[in-house]
Amino acid sequence: ALIQSLQKLCSSTINNSSSCLSFVKSSFCFDNRFNQSNLLLDALSTTQFLGVSGPVQFTSNSTNRINGLYYSLKNLHSVASGLSFVSVLEYVDPGNWRTPLKENVIIWPGNTLTSPSSRALLKGVTLRIGIIRGPPFLIVENITDNTGQTIIQYNGYIWNLLNLLKDKIGFNPIIQLAPSNQTYTQIVQSVNDGAYDIVVGDVTVTSTRRELVGFSNAIFDNSLRIIMRKSPDISVDLLSFLKPFSRNLWILVFATFIYAGILMCIIERKDNEDLESGSILSQFVLSVWYCFGNIVGYGVEFNARTAAGRFLTAGLYILSLILVASYTANLASDLTIAKSQGVISGIDDIKNKKIPNNRIGIRVGTASEDYYLSEISGGNKNYHPLYTRQQMYDELLAGTIEVSFLDDGIAQYVTNDIYCNLTLAGNGFDVGIFGIVTPKQWLYAQDLDVNILSLRETGQLEDLRQKWFEQKHCSDSTVTSTAIEIKAVSGLFVTFAVISVLSFLL
Known part of the structure; x- marks a missing residue:
């Protein structure tokens, strides 16, 4: 409107176009004045035309348009x-x-x-689909064809899922393999930047990522697992067979032997033929031996002859019944726990600092890093940084790190099929889902979700899970044995060896 008013002003009232745009200049910018301001306002009030937002017309009584938008x-x-x-x-x-x-x-x-x-349909739509390398979700192989040329061949859970969706929906995929040096955070950002239309892979849905992009319905139920080396060395404790009883209880049992032996010697030495022929020391030793044999449940070479001796023997039997049963139960429990116990038993041991932070490997730019920072370290990046899964496996096997976090499906695949000397500790934690990454408020989101739900309801997603994650190729010999190892009771045999040597010397 202003341009048209100036054009009308300069063409109708003033022949010299330079003078129609003249100003009264001043050193202070707000004091500058347009010479023909009154004529310009008159021209503006008579200007009318049809603009993009409707008819434009003004009046001298108002600064707003007459007819509005x-x-x-x-x-x-x-x-x-x-x-x-x-x-x-x-x-x-x-x-x-x-x-x-x-x-x-x-x-x-x-x-x-x-x-x-109905919803917007993906049928016939061309999609730039980013896929993420990572067995068994996506296995990438270089194959040489009959002509001698090397071609890339894809396989795995994600590839099978893409083929199911393609056949069901009818979209036209343009497959783009995401660079292996990109983190998951960077790949998600690529969708927001428009590098891909969607990304299909083992991408965990998190609140932080949802602020940038959208996600489809779940394509895989996930949780984090602790992965570590199998069968870590356990230190040998030569006195482990004494642990079922406390030190004070062992002292009490020993004192009971001595007390009962003295009492038996006093009661039986005059009436028992096996005792009366020996010296006082011999009588005392045999009496203590008698009490020991009855407490541990084994007989000795003489019997009590007096009523008092038999009554004392009955007391020793009762004491034996309780002590031997308690010792046996506690020893079995301790040996079982010692046999099955690893470095850690679950995520609580990590939170309780049982393993130093610099011995915990965390992949940078993943959901496991987000969990570690929010739930374990309080935002402190004091972990051992990892950049690829292969680096994780190598450093676990080399002993550079003790444990790491890995998605449940991949963790089971790796420990069952690839690295048989790695194992999982504890149960899953930080339960979540994998979803297909889409732009926020994507036009085709509903069509994609409906078809993913259809695959789940017909059991096709479960079939893919069983195909890629529930097979086991590692030898059964790697399964933890229920037998007690020698080193768990080595101290007991060492003690017996010492006793046998002393008996020979005596």
Whole structure:
């Protein structure tokens, strides 16, 4: 409107165009004045035209437009001469959408008057699909064909899923393998930047990522697992067979031997033929031996002859019954725990600092890093950084790190099929899902979700899971044995060896 008013001013009232744009200049910018301001306002008040937002017209009594905003919604109609845009709705401010004076119907796709209620369909749509290397979700192999040329061949859970969706929906995929040096955070950002239309892989849905992109319904139920070396060395404790009883209880048992031996010697030495022929020391030793044999459940070479001796023997039997049963139960429990116990038993041991932070390997730019920072270290990046899964496996086997975090499906695949000397500790934690990464508010999100749900309901997703994650090729010899190892009771045999040597010397 201002441009048209200036054009009208300079063309109708002033012949010299340079003078119609003259100003009264001042050193202070706000004191500059347009010489023909009154004439410009008069020209502006008489200017009227149809703009993008409707008719534009002013009056001398107001600084606002007379008629306000105006929009027209047009529908493409097929007519005899071709195609024509027909106005079907008008928007006038103040007000709302309204039917124009000449009412026209809306013709929807398919030449129907009924408005469509279905979603936008992916059928026939070309999609740039980013895929992420990582067995068994995506296995990438270089194959030499009959002509001698090397071609890339894909396989795995994600590849099978893509083929199912392609056959079911009918989209046209353009497959792009994500660079191996990109982190998951960078790959997700690539969708937000428009490098891919969607990304299909083992991408965990997190709140941080949802702020950048959208996600489909779950394509894989996931949790994190602790992966570590199998069968770590356990230190040998030569006195482990004494642990079922506390030190004070052992002292009490030993004192009971001595006390009962003295009492038996006093009671039996005059009436027992096996005792009366020996010296006082011999009588005392035999009496203690008698008490020891009865407490541990084995007989000795003489029997009590007096009523008092038999009554004392009955007390020793009762004591033996409780002590031997308690010792046996506690020893069995201790040996079982010692046999099955590894470096850690679950995520709580990590949180309780049982392993130094610099011995915990964490892959940078993954959901496991987010979990570690939020749940374990309080935002402190004090872990041992890892950049690839292969680096994780290598450093676990080399002993550079003690444990690491890995997604459940991949962890089971690796420990069952690839690295038989790696194992999983404890149960899964940080339960979540994998989803297909899409742009936020993606037009085809509903169509993709409906078809993924259909695959789940028909059991096809479960079939893929069983195919790629529930097979086991590692030898059964790697299964933890239920037998107690020699080193668990080595101290007991060492003690017996010492006793046998002393008995020979005596």
